[in-house]
Amino acid sequence: MAQRVKRAFTYRFYPTLEQAEQLARTFGCARLVYNKALEERSRAYTREGRRVSYGESSVALTVWKRTEELGFLGEVSSVPLQQALRHLQAAFTNFFAKRAKYPRFKSRKRSRLSAEYTRSAFTWRDGQLTLAKMDTPLDIVWSRPLPEGAQPSTVTVSKDPAGRWSVSILCQDTIRPLDPADGVVGLDAGITSLLTLSRPIPGVTDAAGKVANPRHERADRARLARAQRALARKEKGSSNRAKAKVKVARVHARIADRRRDHLHKLTTSIVRENQVIAIEDLTVRNLVRNHSLARAVSDASWRQVRTMLEYKARWYGRELVVVDRWFPSSKLCSACGTIAAAMPLEVREWVCACGAAHDRDVNAAKNILAAGLAER
Numbered sequence: 001m002a003q004r005v006k007r008a009f010t011y012r013f014y015p016t017l018e019q020a021e022q023l024a025r026t027f028g029c030a031r032l033v034y035n036k037a038l039e040e041r042s043r044a045y046t047r048e049g050r051r052v053s054y055g056e057s058s059v060a061l062t063v064w065k066r067t068e069e070l071g072f073l074g075e076v077s078s079v080p081l082q083q084a085l086r087h088l089q090a091a092f093t094n095f096f097a098k099r100a101k102y103p104r105f106k107s108r109k110r111s112r113l114s115a116e117y118t119r120s121a122f123t124w125r126d127g128q129l130t131l132a133k134m135d136t137p138l139d140i141v142w143s144r145p146l147p148e149g150a151q152p153s154t155v156t157v158s159k160d161p162a163g164r165w166s167v168s169i170l171c172q173d174t175i176r177p178l179d180p181a182d183g184v185v186g187l188d189a190g191i192t193s194l195l196t197l198s199r200p201i202p203g204v205t206d207a208a209g210k211v212a213n214p215r216h217e218r219a220d221r222a223r224l225a226r227a228q229r230a231l232a233r234k235e236k237g238s239s240n241r242a243k244a245k246v247k248v249a250r251v252h253a254r255i256a257d258r259r260r261d262h263l264h265k266l267t268t269s270i271v272r273e274n275q276v277i278a279i280e281d282l283t284v285r286n287l288v289r290n291h292s293l294a295r296a297v298s299d300a301s302w303r304q305v306r307t308m309l310e311y312k313a314r315w316y317g318r319e320l321v322v323v324d325r326w327f328p329s330s331k332l333c334s335a336c337g338t339i340a341a342a343m344p345l346e347v348r349e350w351v352c353a354c355g356a357a358h359d360r361d362v363n364a365a366k367n368i369l370a371a372g373l374a375e376r
């Protein structure tokens, strides 16, 4: 059965000088409104033990706009300012539900530059998107088409530290489940290889079942290290330092983009080929701490993989089983069930007393699959 889901599509765009100025003003105003409302809510909370509602903040915003010193808030679309208050409301809801820390002020330098426009604040006509307070549509690079007949409900414009503009368009999409697949697979998250599958998928893994890190990543990392060294040499506060900073941000952004693309292709293939996918809940595994950079990178990728698998399995009618109890996946022989005495990290291959020869990671992936199938 086809499902209707909300889905965000993100594209680069190139603003005119005028649009860029208008957006920069909007980002600034949204941040100011967020911070000012946070300040008032904090005061009410600490001095009077009182919770301020979204409605009260919204009324306050109207009052601020009428004052002389904050009159400039009226020069930008009111919707992104309202949305900033909604985000603050959500931050407080999470705080009171003990899901998050107390909301923090958005800093000029470190916070994400973005503005959110709901339906009343943009027009969508003939495939062109025009934001409130703008005369011309955005020059969007349509790297992939929006779904047929899509009606955007929310549009988020942002600028990253590398100076790149992007627009994320939320719309309804229809997802049709894939035909049932025969395969079942277990996934092991690794450091040396990004991921190991209990059985290989041609074109995705090598013959053993291992997924390598993205091809360009090594070269990109070398480029990043070079850019970071160059940045470290620049004098603080100089314009050359600012330029070097943008360069570092650009390399970072490129690495993240490529990695995400890679993970998307990978998870789509895994979901297409398999009816049941078993993964390990890494919070269990991470009881054994390892603070290396490689570990941090692989954990971040793994979180992305898991999120992608979760929604893609739901979309396409697949079953994702998360094995959340600890078991010795590396030491257990997937052929006979014997547990080997010790398995130091440097041991990549081993032979069990039963005669089975194992690759450490493939064996672990097979054990995760078996545990997942047993848990269903």
Ligand SMILES: [Zn+2]
Binding pocket: 333, 334, 335, 336, 337, 338, 352, 353, 354, 355, 356
């Ligand atoms: Zn064995």
